[in-house]
Each structure stands twice: as C-alpha cells, then as structure tokens.
Amino acid sequence: MKLTLTAISILLALASLSCRQKEAEQKEQDILQQQQVQTKQGGAVADLHTVTVQEVVQATSYTYLKVKEADSDFWIAVTKREIEAGATISFAGGLEIKNFESKDLQRTFETIYFVDRVVSGGAPATQQSMSMPRPVKPELEKKEVSIEPAEGGITIGELFTNRDSYADKTVLIKGQVMKVNRAIMNKNWVHLQDGTGDSGNFDLTITTNEEVNVGDVVTFEGKITLNKDFGSGYSYEVLMEQAKLQTQ
Numbered sequence: 001m002k003l004t005l006t007a008i009s010i011l012l013a014l015a016s017l018s019c020r021q022k023e024a025e026q027k028e029q030d031i032l033q034q035q036q037v038q039t040k041q042g043g044a045v046a047d048l049h050t051v052t053v054q055e056v057v058q059a060t061s062y063t064y065l066k067v068k069e070a071d072s073d074f075w076i077a078v079t080k081r082e083i084e085a086g087a088t089i090s091f092a093g094g095l096e097i098k099n100f101e102s103k104d105l106q107r108t109f110e111t112i113y114f115v116d117r118v119v120s121g122g123a124p125a126t127q128q129s130m131s132m133p134r135p136v137k138p139e140l141e142k143k144e145v146s147i148e149p150a151e152g153g154i155t156i157g158e159l160f161t162n163r164d165s166y167a168d169k170t171v172l173i174k175g176q177v178m179k180v181n182r183a184i185m186n187k188n189w190v191h192l193q194d195g196t197g198d199s200g201n202f203d204l205t206i207t208t209n210e211e212v213n214v215g216d217v218v219t220f221e222g223k224i225t226l227n228k229d230f231g232s233g234y235s236y237e238v239l240m241e242q243a244k245l246q247t248q
Contacts, residue, residue: 051076053087059104061183064112065089075112083118091118097185097230104183114184140191140203143178147194150174150219150246156204157196159224163238166224172246173204174219177212185230188212190243192220205236208243219246 051067058064062077067089076094083089094113101108149155153172175194182188190206197203206220222243229235 048090048092050088050090053083053085053089056083056085057105059102061104062102064102064105064109075109076118077112077114078118087120089118089120091115095184100185103186140200142198142202143176143193143195145176145193145195147175147217149194153219155196156192156194156202157198159204160197160201160238163224163226167226168223170221170223171240172219172221173206173240175204175217177214177216177218178203180212180214190220192218201238204238204240206240206243208245210243210245212245220244221246 049069051069053065054068054073055066056063057066058080061080063080063083064075064077065083066073066075076091078091094115096111096113097109098111099108100112150172153174154166156173156175159166159171159173173192173194175192177190178193179191180188187207187209188211190208190212192204192206193202195202206222208220208222210220212218220240220243222240225236225239225241227235227237228239228241
C-alpha cells in the first residue's frame with residue numbers, strides 16, 4: 001500500500017512539474033509575441049525568426065549559437081543558458097556587430113547578433129521572416145529619481161541641453177544605474193539617470209569596463225561623443241565613452 005501511494009505521489013508531482021514547465025514556456029512565448037506587437041505599434045518592426053541550432057559554444061556570461069534559417073547560417077549570442085544542438089528556437093530583433101572579438105573565447109566572429117530573448121520551439125509561419133535580424137532599440141522610461149550632481153560635475157539634463165559645448169570633453173556625471181548590458185563589444189553598457197532632462201533626453205548611455213549593478217548610485221568620468229553610430233540602427237546623439245568610476 002505504501003509503495004502504491006508513493007508511486008501515485010511521484011506521478012502527481014511529475015504531472016504538476018510538466019504543467020508548470022508548459023505554462024512557463026507559453027508565458028515566455030506570449031511575452032515575445034506581445035513584444036513584437038508593441039514594437040510594431042511603436043513604428044518599427046522586429047521580425048520574428050525561427051532557426052535551428054547547429055553549434056553551441058558556452059562562455060562565462062553568454063551562450064554563442066550558430067544557427068540556420070532557410071539557407072542562411074549565422075551566429076547569435078544570448079545570456080548564458082542551456083541549449084542543445086539540433087534545438088529549434090525563435091527570437092525577435094538582434095544587435096548586429098561586425099568583427100566582434102570575444103576575449104573570453106579568444107575568438108573573433110565576423111558577424112554576430114546579440115539577442116535579448118529566445119523561445120524554445122517554432123513560431124507561426126505568418127510571423128517568420130527569412131531576412132536577417134534587425135535590431136530594435138529599447139524604449140526608455142524616465143524613473144522617479146533625484147540625484148544631486150557630483151562636485152565639479154554636471155547633470156544629464158545640462159549635458160543634453162548644451163551637448164555641443166561638451167563634445168570631445170571629459171565630464172563628471174552622477175546618477176542611478178537603470179540598466180546594464182555586459183560584455184558587448186568588450187564593454188559594459190550602462191544606462192544612467194539623475195532625474196533631470198526631458199523629451200527623451202534624460203537617460204545617458206555610458207560605455208565602461210567598470211562593474212556596476214542596477215540601482216547603484218555612481219559617479220562616472222568619461223569623454224563625451226556626439227552622434228556615434230554603431231550601425232544596424234544603433235546610434236547615439238550623446239554617449240559617454242571610456243568611463244571610469246569615481247569616488248565621491
């Protein structure tokens with residue numbers, strides 16, 4: 001009798017786990033489709049791609065995948081996860097980078113696409129595109145923060161308002177970290193806000209080799225570059241480069 005009850009308990013547990021996994025996968029698929037709809041409504045189209053994984057290379061922070069879509073083979077990179085060769089995955093958009101050098105792998109990819117999210121399995125044929133991925137820059141949201149400028153520094157609002165006077169100059173900016181994209185083009189990409197600025201000019205993108213986390217209040221010193229274009233739709237009217245953390 002005990003054996004029978006134990007077996008039933010195991011079967012129920014496995015069934016419950018299977019249901020939770022299916023719900024999680026469906027939720028992820030719904031999020032991806034919702035993201036595609038929102039992107040179209042915003043005026044840009046993020047094509048949904050369904051590909052077959054041909055090769056998997058694991059690194060410290062990223063998983064590199066050689067994938068096949070129709071007659072095209074190309075590489076994509078996603079945040080580290082377990083994916084097996086032969087799997088079918090779907091993704092939308094992607095940041096194209098030419099001649100990307102992965103110091104972690106000691107390897108250079110002629111062309112690679114950094115992808116925010118992938119979903120296991122295929123997608124409806126009407127949503128598939130046989131063209132190469134096109135990136136979509138994230139829509140920025142102004143947060144309710146109020147950060148006093150660093151001593152000898154300027155605010156983000158001041159920087160955007162008088163951008164021409166700060167071109168090619170080194171400045172101090174203090175703010176709160178809103179987002180971090182790590183190890184892209186051998187840099188960390190940090191979004192900083194201090195509560196100043198408006199009309200979309202409230203979020204400063206910073207490239208750095210320093211390590212920070214979302215929520216940190218930090219001071220960066222770096223060179224201001226205007227109208228920086230990385231290609232594939234990723235351009236910045238104002239960018240702080242080679243930034244270093246400062247102790248205040």
